[in-house]
Amino acid sequence: MDTDLLDVVIAGGGPGGLNAALVLGRSLKKVMVIDEAHPRNEVTIKSHGFLTRDGISPTALRQIAHEELKTYKSVTVVKDVVEDVERHNGFFITKTKNGKIVKSQKMIFATGMKDHLPAIPGLDLVYGKTVFHCPYCDGWERKNEPLALFGSGAALLPFVKLIFNWSKDLIVFTNGPAHIGTEEKQQLDQHGIQLVETPVSGLQSTDGKLEKVLLETGETFNRTGGFLASTGERQGSAIPARLGVPVNDRNEYETGSHGQTNINGLFIIGDAKNTFTSLIGAASQGYEAAVKINGDFAAENWDKGLT
Ligand SMILES: Cc1cc2nc3c(=O)[nH]c(=O)nc-3n(C[C@H](O)[C@H](O)[C@H](O)COP(=O)(O)OP(=O)(O)OC[C@H]3O[C@@H](n4cnc5c(N)ncnc54)[C@H](O)[C@@H]3O)c2cc1C
Structure with a gap:
């Protein structure tokens, strides 16, 4: 296991996960984004509706985000797949396809949805x-x-x-x-x-x-x-369900405000909680979850006398 205790592990590096990483990095938090790098919109050529980024390709959007994150040395982005997460003494133990095992205090799932299109040839x-x-x-x-x-x-x-x-x-x-x-x-x-x-x-x-x-x-x-009318979307990751997060009849994970789930310290944002959030919507949810998480850390550390 990587010995360092991380503040937050983020599964999924789309606009949701990457914007959460940006705000947490700016809050001096130690963060690892683990991303398989197959965003839902990877089939498309241009994305629209994101002010200042209208018409950008999905790849270019991520490249810019990765460049911007380099300023924040406490944030790492790795290409890998989160295969399992366990709760142990209140921590999240994340295991990846490449054999990485990391421990964190909190966790965000920003793993999106995967489309299963109707079986129409062509x-x-x-x-x-x-x-x-x-x-x-x-x-x-x-x-x-x-x-x-x-x-x-x-x-x-x-x-x-x-x-x-x-x-x-x-x-x-x-x-x-x-x-x-x-x-x-x-x-x-x-x-x-x-x-x-x-x-x-x-x-x-x-x-x-x-x-x-x-x-x-x-x-x-x-x-x-x-x-x-429908793309037959299914959750990108079943791990939150395995951990006990409820799923609604639209196959979305149910969360409270700022993406907080019924599991203490586990947040879900983006398409995983709102089927088709949009790029700017997912990024906004990443911002909100990060602000909530940093606020929670501030209150917890204050109480522990660790300010
Ligand atoms: C064809 C198409 C066109 C679209 N066009 C637009 C558009 O023009 N404008 C717009 O605003 N929105 C558009 N969207 C919607 C937009 O793509 C989504 O709303 C947005 O990407 C959601 O962001 P997200 O961060 O929640 O998830 P995603 O961007 O899907 O990112 C999720 C990431 O998590 C990764 N992941 C999944 N499981 C794991 C795991 N176990 N371990 C590690 N990583 C994992 C995935 O590989 C992916 O990289 C389009 C969608 C589609 C399908």
Whole structure:
């Protein structure tokens, strides 16, 4: 085991984990970020909606963050995977894939979500390029384009209403029964939106640019982009659940204010607690958790007479 006692170990080095590390480093805390380095948005080329960083690539965002963290010598960022965490005498013992064992007083999970896309042949080639989930991230680039919407069930109509803000030229592909009521189907029709329940056999594209949606019947529809109502997201790490953190019906970890969980000293931030937080939202949660953690340390150390 690395003998030094760390103040905080952060699992996951996306915008959530890295911003927490920045604020904790500035608070003179000894921090290790352990990051597998597969962010949820790694499939995309440009990220949007983060003031001063609009249009930046996911890789560039991380490179800038890593550079900035170099100022704070008490912060280290290692590329590795957190495989297990145990509680021992109130400390967190973190074990990694590369055999590292580290001990810390507190811990943040910023391990995000992983997407499990619908099984549509060719979707992997366009997802993150011209087909997306989040209209705030990528809707502006697709405004007024002929778009395909993929989804079904109760979540479908609210999602269609949202995307209608960016383009009125929509065709909904439910890839089987739509599982929506007659009234909802009428609403789509009244808004000039075609509903296609025939199973989709694949997507035709060139260099990530969607061209056609192909149906099992042989019918084809020309579309240049699209959105998925759901990306089948699952937690990036099951370790907090193993430690006893509850998960809600959206598969998010339940936390209190500032990401504090039911386990003393364990915080969860970013997509792991809010499915699709956004880059700036995750960074903001990292800031908040770090402020709370540093405040807790200050109070604990004061009480111990260790100021
Ligand atoms: C296609 C796509 C496009 C997007 N575009 C935008 C956009 O334009 N603007 C925007 O604001 N948001 C966008 N998002 C959403 C954004 O990516 C997320 O909301 C954001 O990345 C959440 O940050 P996070 O820090 O919680 O998690 P992430 O950024 O996903 O980082 C989590 C990190 O934890 C690591 N990790 C997981 N498990 C472990 C483990 N056991 N040990 C060590 N490390 C681990 C992962 O490898 C990853 O590096 C997009 C998402 C997708 C899927």
